Amino acid sequence: MxxxxxxxxxxxxxxxxxxxxxxxxxxxxxxxGMTVMEVSHRGKDFIATAEKAEQDLRDLMSIPDNYSVxxxxxxxxxxxxxxxxxxxxxxxxxxxVQTGSWSKKAIGEAKRFCDVNxxxxxxxxxxxxIPAEDSWQLSKEAAYVHITPNETIAxxxxxxxxxxxxxxxxxDMSSNILSRPIDVARYGLIYAGAQKNIGPAGxxxxxxxxxxxxxxxxxxPTLLTYEAFASSGSMTNTPPTFAWxxxxxxxxxxxxxxxxxxxxxxxGRKAEKLYATxxxxxxxxxxxxxxxxxxxxxxxxxxxxxxxxxxxxxAEAIGLMNLKGHRSVGxxxxxxxxxxxxxxxxxxxxxxxxxxxxxx
Ligand SMILES: *Cc1c(COP(=O)(O)O)cnc(C)c1O
Numbered sequence: 001m002x003x004x005x006x007x008x009x010x011x012x013x014x015x016x017x018x019x020x021x022x023x024x025x026x027x028x029x030x031x032x033g034m035t036v037m038e039v040s041h042r043g044k045d046f047i048a049t050a051e052k053a054e055q056d057l058r059d060l061m062s063i064p065d066n067y068s069v070x071x072x073x074x075x076x077x078x079x080x081x082x083x084x085x086x087x088x089x090x091x092x093x094x095x096x097v098q099t100g101s102w103s104k105k106a107i108g109e110a111k112r113f114c115d116v117n118x119x120x121x122x123x124x125x126x127x128x129x130i131p132a133e134d135s136w137q138l139s140k141e142a143a144y145v146h147i148t149p150n151e152t153i154a155x156x157x158x159x160x161x162x163x164x165x166x167x168x169x170x171x172d173m174s175s176n177i178l179s180r181p182i183d184v185a186r187y188g189l190i191y192a193g194a195q196k197n198i199g200p201a202g203x204x205x206x207x208x209x210x211x212x213x214x215x216x217x218x219x220x221p222t223l224l225t226y227e228a229f230a231s232s233g234s235m236t237n238t239p240p241t242f243a244w245x246x247x248x249x250x251x252x253x254x255x256x257x258x259x260x261x262x263x264x265x266x267x268g269r270k271a272e273k274l275y276a277t278x279x280x281x282x283x284x285x286x287x288x289x290x291x292x293x294x295x296x297x298x299x300x301x302x303x304x305x306x307x308x309x310x311x312x313x314x315a316e317a318i319g320l321m322n323l324k325g326h327r328s329v330g331x332x333x334x335x336x337x338x339x340x341x342x343x344x345x346x347x348x349x350x351x352x353x354x355x356x357x358x359x360x
């Protein structure tokens with residue numbers, strides 16, 4: 001069975017080189033006669049794999065020494081609760097910027113624990129814009145400021161890092177982590193579910209400045225504290241070993257591809273040509289303001305929505321899969337994470353142009 005071009009928003013495509021390595025490592029990983037799924041997480045082979053994954057990620061993202069890298073479970077959604085439980089006290093005010101469905105969910109959860117000040121909100125634009133930084137109403141006393149640098153559903157992305165003074169900046173980078181270099185030191189905490197740009201679902205990455213780690217509320221369950229994971233090498237209990245191992249293979253693969261500078265170049269090119277195709281036609285359109293278009297998730301609609309089923313059917317027939325847009329937005333969405341090769345984007349563009357010629 002040959003591989004297709006998978007434009008899924010998540011769980012998303014993994015690099016073929018990584019899948020081949022996984023296949024080679026089954027049924028005997030490191031000549032052990034066992035797979036990585038069947039060995040102790042406290043054995044030396046797995047510890048070495050776990051530590052290498054962390055080191056490769058540190059190298060890729062140039063993570064400063066005063067930051068811890070934690071491998072957790074529960075997805076980004078669990079971070080919506082862990083962030084307030086660990087970084088705020090009851091009665092504290094926290095600042096959130098609402099730019100789409102994911103920040104909205106993060107806000108909903110934070111409201112259970114804190115006073116949430118919505119410092120800026122683009123809901124009136126149907127989340128097709130990111131409010132200009134000089135319009136944000138940050139509160140003086142906020143325990144932290146939370147942003148969602150890439151909104152996976154509407155396809156809006158920050159192309160700046162906001163200036164929030166001495167407040168910790170917290171960022172949900174689930175869908176754009178590792179897509180380009182970022183200055184980690186500008187953030188207090190970065191979190192990301194794995195299943196977009198890191199690896200299989202089931203593992204969640206947290207990169208946190210060390211001085212923010214030991215401030216959880218006393219009643220916080222142990223497994224919801226950063227402290228427990230930071231003090232145990234993320235082995236407070238059995239970690240998702242297989243997902244951790246695959247994430248490590250992805251980090252190694254990204255290093256071999258030349259690191260985040262090289263990836264940013266390809267990702268920039270992929271997005272640019274896809275948006276250019278959409279913008280140059282009256283058959284396709286994308287409603288997002290140009291200054292904040294996502295390089296990872298490209299939603300677009302057809303002028304005639306009645307053609308949507310035919311578009312999807314013909315795309316699938318030539319191996320362009322999972323292009324259906326999120327139900328809240330409609331139309332199409334092409335997620336073009338690191339593992340989507342430029343050839344896949346070229347194939348999508350050729351198909352779109354051809355489809356327009358036949359149906360426009
Ligand atoms: C996918 C996604 C989430 C949810 O991730 P889970 O791992 O399913 O909890 C949260 N935030 C963003 C930006 C996402 O893209």
